[in-house]
Amino acid sequence: MTDEKLYELVCNVSKEIFGKDFLHRAFFNKRLRSTGGRYMLRTHDIEVNPLVFEKHGMEELVGVIKHELCHYHLHIEGKGYKHRDADFRELLKRTNSPRFCSTLIERNKQVRASKYTYQCVKCSLLYNRKIRLNTKKFRCGKCLGELFLIPLEKLK
Incomplete structure (x- = not known):
């Protein structure tokens, strides 16, 4: 999936689920390791980890997009956009957005041997x-x- 297709998907999800336009940029960021995506407060852009789509498919990708759009729309409206805010949690429930994404990296469970x-x-x-x-x-x-x-x- 390309950045252009991701942008189109974000715009479609924003329009269908939230009933609002997405007016900024959305793109993949390969440097994200442990998170599915992030909303940038200063630029209002949304970055998505490409491993979300590669490992878990379209359904998980849409879930991450909905989660980040909750941050986006609440921040734009001046409401509580942080994870602990009541506005954010309520919007997550209303839009059926996931609170967390599925595991992207395999944790090394072996304890390193002492040297x-x-x-x-x-x-x-x-x-x-x-x-x-x-x-x-x-x-x-x-x-x-x-x-x-x-x-x-x-x-x-």
């Missing part, structure tokens, strides 16, 4: 860390013993 393991000289407590720490500056939290780095070869 460094330290052991206390006194109580032998192990500390796993992602970032190297200064053993002259830090001590054991349990007994204040000195810490030393255990080489990776000994851990395997």
